[in-house]
Amino acid sequence: MSLSNILKLAGGALNAQTVRLNTIASNLANVETVASSEAQAYRAKRPVFASVLEQASDQLQSGFGVKVQSIAETNRINAQVFDPNNPLADAAGYVYRSNVNPLEEMTDMLDAARSYETAITTASTARELMMRTIDMNTK
């Protein structure tokens, strides 16, 4: 039945958005992280979503769900900062900052939160319609 499938789809969407919020939290936590080389420096992470065809028990082709395919790292360069007093500084006195842009993360977080809310609304509408169908002709 396709209405109950909507709950599955919305659950997948909630899961994907949770992963996205998690990576954003991790990125924001590491805004000020420094490292002694570019290779060790923190790079902002981004989940990559992919659509999946949910296999329904009946033969109907159903809606497309979403899953987290991978978590990619952004390739923006890590800023080099001259800070010879830092214990992590390299031989030349430089530390490498994380490449997280807090503004970008905050807007991404708003978008993720809105997507999360939309998925919840989708599920609750589907649930209401299901209940309404069950209660058909009982009044």
Next chain:
Amino acid sequence: MSTIDKALGVFPTAAAVQARRLEVIAGNIANATTPNYRARDVDFKRALAEAGDDMRLSVTHAKHVETPEQLTRDALMFRVPLAPSRDGNTVETHIEEAAYGDAAGRYLAALRFAEGALSGLRKAYRGD
């Protein structure tokens, strides 16, 4: 076709098509940030026309259960986006939300009409 089926008319099929639409649109909303995902929707007219064809299992034995109308063939179409996006995703969340509300309303309407037909039948059976 049983009497109840005849009395219900097209409404169970209409509700089934709208439920399918709801599902497809929910999939679109779930994939609002998936790269290269293309939003789809059900072509109601085509889906209803196809469901109207002889899509039921034939009942040849007293113990056979008549199958409800099912949409075995697809009438899925890609939605044309209002504005292109760089990642190839054509889901426009506001449009999908509106379409979802539209499908939910139509589903409820179909349900209401079917209810009306059923209560008419009930009245006739009771004779009051």
